[in-house]
Amino acid sequence: MEFCDECGSMMKTEGDMWVCDSCGFEKLRDEAKEAAMTTTQGQEEGELVDMSDVDAAEIGPTVEQKCPECDEVRSVRYEMKQIRSADESETRFFTCTECGHKWREDDH
CATH class of the missing domain: 2.20.25.10 (N-terminal domain of TfIIb)
Structure with missing residues (x-):
């Protein structure tokens, strides 16, 4: 996730650019920085919490x-x-x- 340097809004990706829908600010994507970002892709929703072993x-x-x-x-x-x-x-x-x-x- 990337936030706009100009207005602070969340940006979206368009090709090799980050684009702000709010103010139109654009900047190049940084592959190394994006590789370190945490994403929600592949995460399971509704994971069960096992309380059976708790006294x-x-x-x-x-x-x-x-x-x-x-x-x-x-x-x-x-x-x-x-x-x-x-x-x-x-x-x-x-x-x-x-x-x-x-x-x-x-x-x-």
């Missing part, structure tokens, strides 16, 4: 919440993890202390 006591604090398995309000352990991009909210992982059922919640 229940290590999962985190408890809160009262309705367990989808028990269908009752129970004491559940929760943990929050950033598993998506940094500009998205954290995912909350829950484990029912009664039946051991595990689930997660994401903000949409």
Whole structure:
């Protein structure tokens, strides 16, 4: 990803040039610099997080919440993890202390 030196907007590639759609600024592409850039190509979406090997006591604090398995309000352990991009909210992982059922919640 490249940002415009003139206006700061994100630029796109056109052949051997970086072009800014906002102000029209152009500059030559640098192959060595681009090779060092991190891309999203080939990354898998929705990668699962395996919590099965985590001891229940290590999962985190408890809160009262309705367990989808028990269908009752129970004491559940929760943990929050950033598993998506940094500009998205954290995912909350829950484990029912009664039946051991595990689930997660994401903000949409």
